[in-house]
Amino acid sequence: MAEVRPEEVSAILRKQLAGFEKETDIYDVGTVLQVGDGVARVYGLTKALMSELVEFPHGVFGMVLNLEEDNVGCILFGESSEIREGDPVKRTGRVASLPVGERMLGRVVNPLGQPIDGRGPVSTDTVMPIERKALGVIQRQKVKEPLQTGIKAVDGMIPIGRGQRELIIGDRQTGKTAIALDAIINQRYTHTEAAKKQGVKPVYCIYVAIGQKSSTVAQVVDKLQQEGAMDYTVVIAATASDPAPMQYIAPYSGATLGEFFRDSGRHALVVYDDLTKQAQSYRQVSLLLRRPPGREAYPGDVFYLHSRLLERASKLSEELGGGSLTALPVIETQAGDVSAYIPTNVISITDGQIYLEPGMFNAGIRPAINVGISVSRVGGNAQTKAMKKVAGRLRIDLAQYRELEAFAKFGSDLDKATLAQLRRGSRLVELLKQGQYVPMPVERQVVSLFAGTNGFLDEIPLEQVLRYERELLEYMDMKYATLMDEIVMKKELTNEMVASLTAVLKDFTASFKASLTV
């Protein structure tokens, strides 16, 4: 280490001291009238602006949310127990904002950008306001690139495009977070050299945990670390023990961070897990600020709460760099009630939803996606041609299967065509099962769905389907790697490719069947 001479130190200090101007500090103050439950009413502060940051004693910050005739309502981002009536409150002249930058990657921070992973401060150069207006029509373009989640059922039937907002909805314990995490983990391939060659741009991920148990957040971070996903991910956590105002602003912080990547021409994926809790926090804050309650006691602007957040997800026009911000909001329903207030709101705002069912989850169909009522309204444009070709039949086959399934339960005599459809449907359902944390690359998905929709599985016993898939993919990797590469590079299935794939599958299916009889 180089030696540091004391003269040098004093010289630097003197230089800094020279830049220090002794000027009078001018600020506006108010007085705390009432404090408690994470909100405070402040007398004075007549010049305070909406959503301005104000400073309370003991380093607690607050945000102005209500401007009334004779007082100002604030939400507190810290411990309110130390603040007393009569304490002075300072205006800061800034709006609530978040430090943004690449250095945030790999970190766990709170919604104000302060690190909570005990790995020292995050030094960034830029600060952006938490609440920003969503972009207008001119700055956008349609969603056209796929965001691969690595889940067969999603990428095949409910494709998500970069810049889309896709809702993940379902009861508790149905695997909502699992889908979001798989999507994050699958973005690892976009940061590889191979992806660069294919023209796939890297996707940066932001996981916003709202009102979750600290232990759950720790688990998620741990898992992301194990899978090497923390290198391109930021976790923003407002856990259940954090004050409600923190939980309320957490998703906006996530969106701001995502916009940083988007505005610099990159791609970002942000998961809001979950917005039900955020709405509940906002309800708490609103009621304490004495805003009138509406349906389910939510305030009147709870629709705007989510619409302005999700509207920030976008695909930028080429002039602005073509970056994108994809949003995966999560909503938890109570006993499958999607017609409750918050779920209907968010369903109507998003570009589609992935609906998870406890019944299917318990029947062992995981991910427990109900493909009948799950939709993606814009992702279809973004799907690769190869996937479109193989997955086109998938939806229809499964829909017909579900219709017939009820009949089949009676066990009555069925005609041949019906039996064939039932056989096909049950194989497809089996094929769409997938383990957690094992995302599958597109080319493998294409091959395995191709086998399913073209009837190669029809003769295979149900319980052997997963083994068939596994061995088929191993076989393809070993012997026909060039064909797999071709699917990746061309992103479509030409007639010759279909022909050779059919031939390969015929061979493989025959040998697989032979192995069954042994």
Place this chain on the structure above:
Amino acid sequence: MRNTRVARRYALALMSAAEETGTLEKTTADLVLLDGITRTSREFRLFLTTPVVSVSRKTAVVRELLAARTGAVTLTFMELLIQKQREPLLPDIIEQFTVLHDQRLGVVNVDITSATELTAQQQQTLRTELERFTQKIVRVRLAIDGTIKGGLVVRIGDTVYDASLTRQLERLRECFVRGASLPN
């Protein structure tokens, strides 16, 4: 919660009534007297706030107490307050009245905090400077707080002009911390 809204309305009504009858000065003095009574006499405060004493008895007591001491406007006003059952708001109304009165006269309250006691000469200089600065009549309230170490903290309305030594030192520290974290 203070009921400033209601209080302001009553204060405004009282002020315009006093102005109409040309007894603004007398009324102001009356309110200072009333303020003094509410501050010093616990009985009077309780008497105002309790709902147990009936309206007619309260009116009678107020009439007997104030008839000889205050002007007609103030007395009528007190009777009105009791009639409308707003008499517990009297302290708030007095406060709002003072605020309104100051606004009319162009008076601002200025709180000056210093580390040591200011000399009469210093006080005079400050007052003239402040009056020049605010273009208003200044009512100075002085306070001494050793924790600011030196300098002055002047508060005019909601705005604080902090020229204290403590704050300067704080800013100096911030300056050093910021300077140290700069990569170069």
